[in-house]
Amino acid sequence: MPNSFLAVSLHKQKNNVGLSTTATTTIKHTVISDFKEITKMRLSLSVVFSSVAGYFLGAETISLKIVLLLALGGYFMVGASNAFNQIIEKDLDALMHRTKHRPVASGRMTVNTAFLIACLFTVLGITILYTINAQTAMFGAISIFLYTSVxxxxxxxTPLSVFVGAIPGAIPFMLGWVAATDNFGIESGTLFALQFFWQFPHFWAIGWFLFDDYKRGGFFMLPTGKQDKGTAIQVLLYTIWTILVSIVPVFGVTGRLKLSIVAAVIVFGLGIMMLTYAIKLYKNRTEKAAKQLMLSSVLYITLIQIVYVIDKFIR
Incomplete structure (x- = not known):
């Protein structure tokens, strides 16, 4: 655009420029927000964090190239799963307050566009993970398949869906170890078990405080189908299993995956913190208690992974 024409335009439409800029910004913000939502960016980044933590635990020498590939591949992998999920559940998402503004459910994004994103992310995710090693790509593909198709x-x-969903949910932590070692053994199996058992108190807490909203969409995520004593007991039991698995490496039975006594005490203490909130849910059975448990579970798994990694490098 010639400078003279630009000057005339700015002079004649001085008041409209601000509106135009605002509109453009809003459009850009909507596109970015929709991309974040269709790929569930916060969830995807937490998966990347878990994968990288697992890589640090398994790697004898840290390769920044592998870390980058794992982060990108992991993000695309989860982004693909979430995009497929939102396509399949678009009509049900529209019924729930929590999800009715998602891009596909609200109609802002077409199914074809979302499907293109999902397919592209699947190809990119598996391809990038394959450049690390074949096993990493295989587990990435299994994760997408189980999340989307099962x-x-x-x-x-059935509430048993949570058990199936816990498998792809537990893959990221052990995926990092497999990326570092090209081997699935007792070490990666332990990391998988830790995050697998953790899934249950975490997601049942979410299912508890979002019970009414899930009901609108026809989802019954709690093990008994109700916010009752039976569900609360199972939350307690799986929290205890999570704590027990988390300290197993201190006994020297998990191969190269080890934990010092000091780290094990810290890990156990973090577990007791989460158990305290699980007990609170059992006693009170309120949505507030469920929210507190959910938040404590997120803090727990994040800190556990950090403690594991720090312990490896200072031991």
Whole structure:
């Protein structure tokens, strides 16, 4: 655009420029927000964090190239799963307050566009993970398949869907170890077990305080289907299992995955913190208690992974 024409335009439309800029900014913000939402950016970044933590635990020498590939591949992998999920559940998402503003459910993004993103992310995720090693790509592909083709359809049929969903949910932590070692053994199995058992108190807490909203969409995520004593007991039991698995490496039975006594005490203490909130849910059975448990579980798994990594490098 010639400078003279630009000057005339700015002079004649001085008041409209601000509105135009605001509109453009809003459009850009909407596109960015929709991308974040279709890929569930916060969830995807937490998966990347878990994967990188697992890589640090397994790697004898840290390769920044592998870390970058793992982060990108992991993000694309989870982004693909979430995009497929939102396509499949678009009509049900529209019924729930929590999800009705998602891009596909609200109609801001077409199914074809979301499907293109999901397919592209699947190809990119598996390809990038394959450049690390074949096993990493295989587990990435398994994760996408289970989340999309098994967990998602089961959510409206049985509370057992949470057990299936816990498998892809537990893969990221051990995926990092496999990326570092090209081997699935007792070490990566332990990391998988830790995050697998953790999934249950975490997601049942979410299912508890979002019970009414999930009901609108026809989802029954709690093990008994109700906010009752039976569900609260299972939350307690799986929290205890999580704590027990988390300290197993201190006994020297998990190969190269080790934990010092000091780190084990810290890890156990963090577990007791989460158990305290699980007990509170059992006693009170309120949405507030469930929210507190959910938040404490997020803090717990994050700090556990940090403690594991720090312990490895200072031991």
């Amino acid at each position: 967990y998602t359809p089961l959510k409206t049929k």
